[in-house]
Amino acid sequence: MENKCAIEMRNITKRFGQVVANDSINLKLYRGEILALLGENGSGKTTLMNMLSGIYQPDAGEIFKDEEQIYIHSPREAYEYGIGMIHQHYKLIEVFSATQNIILGLNDGKMDLSAAEKKVKEICDRYGFEIDPSKKVYDMSVSQKQTIEIVKMLYRGADILILDEPTAVLTPQETNKLFKVLKNMKMDGKAIVIITHKLHEVMDVSDKVAVLRKGQYIGTVNTSETNPQALTDMMVGHAVSLNIDRPKYAEPKKKLIVEGLTCIDAEGIKKLDSVSFCAYTGEILGVAGISGSGQKELLEAMTGLYPVKEGSIRFINDSGSEVELVGLTPKRIRATGVGMAFVPEDRLGMGLVGSMGMTGNMMLRSWKNGRGALLKKKEPEELANRVWKDLDVVTPGVNYPVRRLSGGNVQKVLVGREIASQPEVLLTAYAVRGLDINTSYTIYNLLTEQKMNGVAVVYVGEDLDVLLELADRILVLCGGQVAGVVDARNTTKEEVGLMMTQFNTSGGAHE
Numbered sequence: 001m002e003n004k005c006a007i008e009m010r011n012i013t014k015r016f017g018q019v020v021a022n023d024s025i026n027l028k029l030y031r032g033e034i035l036a037l038l039g040e041n042g043s044g045k046t047t048l049m050n051m052l053s054g055i056y057q058p059d060a061g062e063i064f065k066d067e068e069q070i071y072i073h074s075p076r077e078a079y080e081y082g083i084g085m086i087h088q089h090y091k092l093i094e095v096f097s098a099t100q101n102i103i104l105g106l107n108d109g110k111m112d113l114s115a116a117e118k119k120v121k122e123i124c125d126r127y128g129f130e131i132d133p134s135k136k137v138y139d140m141s142v143s144q145k146q147t148i149e150i151v152k153m154l155y156r157g158a159d160i161l162i163l164d165e166p167t168a169v170l171t172p173q174e175t176n177k178l179f180k181v182l183k184n185m186k187m188d189g190k191a192i193v194i195i196t197h198k199l200h201e202v203m204d205v206s207d208k209v210a211v212l213r214k215g216q217y218i219g220t221v222n223t224s225e226t227n228p229q230a231l232t233d234m235m236v237g238h239a240v241s242l243n244i245d246r247p248k249y250a251e252p253k254k255k256l257i258v259e260g261l262t263c264i265d266a267e268g269i270k271k272l273d274s275v276s277f278c279a280y281t282g283e284i285l286g287v288a289g290i291s292g293s294g295q296k297e298l299l300e301a302m303t304g305l306y307p308v309k310e311g312s313i314r315f316i317n318d319s320g321s322e323v324e325l326v327g328l329t330p331k332r333i334r335a336t337g338v339g340m341a342f343v344p345e346d347r348l349g350m351g352l353v354g355s356m357g358m359t360g361n362m363m364l365r366s367w368k369n370g371r372g373a374l375l376k377k378k379e380p381e382e383l384a385n386r387v388w389k390d391l392d393v394v395t396p397g398v399n400y401p402v403r404r405l406s407g408g409n410v411q412k413v414l415v416g417r418e419i420a421s422q423p424e425v426l427l428t429a430y431a432v433r434g435l436d437i438n439t440s441y442t443i444y445n446l447l448t449e450q451k452m453n454g455v456a457v458v459y460v461g462e463d464l465d466v467l468l469e470l471a472d473r474i475l476v477l478c479g480g481q482v483a484g485v486v487d488a489r490n491t492t493k494e495e496v497g498l499m500m501t502q503f504n505t506s507g508g509a510h511e
Helices: 045-052 077-082 096-104 111-126 142-155 172-187 200-207 228-234 294-300 328-333 348-350 356-364 376-390 407-420 437-452 464-470 494-498
Strands: 003-015 019-028 032-038 060-065 068-070 081-088 160-164 191-195 208-213 215-221 254-264 268-280 282-288 310-317 321-322 340-343 425-429 455-462 473-477 481-489
Touching: 003 045, 019 032, 019 045, 019 060, 019 191, 019 208, 032 045, 032 172, 032 200, 032 228, 032 376, 045 081, 045 160, 045 191, 060 340, 068 481, 077 081, 081 142, 081 191, 111 172, 142 160, 142 172, 142 328, 160 228, 172 191, 172 200, 172 494, 191 200, 200 228, 208 464, 228 437, 254 294, 254 455, 268 282, 268 294, 268 310, 268 455, 282 464, 282 494, 294 425, 294 455, 340 407, 348 407, 356 376, 356 407, 356 464, 376 407, 407 425, 425 437, 437 455, 437 464, 464 494, 473 494, 481 494
Parallel strands: 019 215, 032 191, 032 208, 081 160, 160 191, 282 455, 282 473, 340 425, 425 455
Antiparallel strands: 003 019, 003 060, 060 068, 208 215, 254 268, 254 310, 310 321, 473 481
């Protein structure tokens, strides 16, 4: 029996100034199906779904639900048509319970919590959600918060659900649970759209895949009749290699020794608790962990940007002598001759100056070579042009403000600059977060090149499939502690996922 068409979008067009985000897109969504929406960064996926959920309104085109034309001017109107979107950033009140968040804004503020909790429990039992309706949000994991957002839509009667990057911060076990729930919802006749970059998940959970490229609709294929390589070629427009090379470096040597590293924030909460490990030359050390497990603090402590309560961070020179980095500022670390480069999570906040062009941002690493107001601009300009060419940065010129570039191009500028400093240790935080497949593989290749040049690379990532293919070893953090260090060639995603959740991290560890 053929499923009925729930939503049809005809010739949908959306412009932002002179930029055409969606260009006459036609898309159908059927009941009892999961549709994966794929495309590179800037292809228009989220913009298209934002129009279906009432956040934007199309400049041209029509939307039909059950073959009747509808007009959606706000998210509230989208709810009335049974359409709900779960965004990457959850909109919950931490001090409220799950049920209070779910019914917030309904019934003119009148809350019958007992009746609401009963209905919430019925929804959870029906689809397989695991959540305590009376539990406070601040005591919940990321996956539980996501569950609240989905149940909130179902409570409001949504039968068309859109999930934007739903597995970005979930463990493999949590992802599997989510997919079981989505399949149960599909069997109940719901129409579901997931926006994701993870091709293996597309193959696991979807029935059909729709591909957008540069704001245009390329086509829809049955998942059972395609493969990751074919989908990638559709997204990019030409053949792309999906192989991550992992050559072995001949003689790895210790380059960085971290022992008993403990960091405490301003509120007295331990962000890192007795963390110990070694980073080797010619190695990519992956760092895995649920969001907020201490990854950010670890990298910042290693670069002198985060205060250390206890412990040691020792850099080993080529001569074998050690330099203690704890207590040194980034400026003093550079002055000691330690060759360290850092690609932070906040690209424009910490990594680059958005109002400057590529040349100005390259100059940030060499401005002290000038005297007074006379800065040496020739070398930074040459470097900017080399990065522009070698990394295929899409920009009108090397003096064009980097804040106007796409996320992928900003990342290329930042990684290019840090690698050009010829570091002995390269620290990267979520180097490919939000980047499309083509750009991601460019970054993977750059990091592997550095590794084979004898650099010790520390790669904090959130995609376990990539970590297992790219890294040589994986350091697993859980609640600011080391859950273990494993050989990436001889472990599984499930093993790493269990290590990521082995400690009770509710509320953090206190001094």
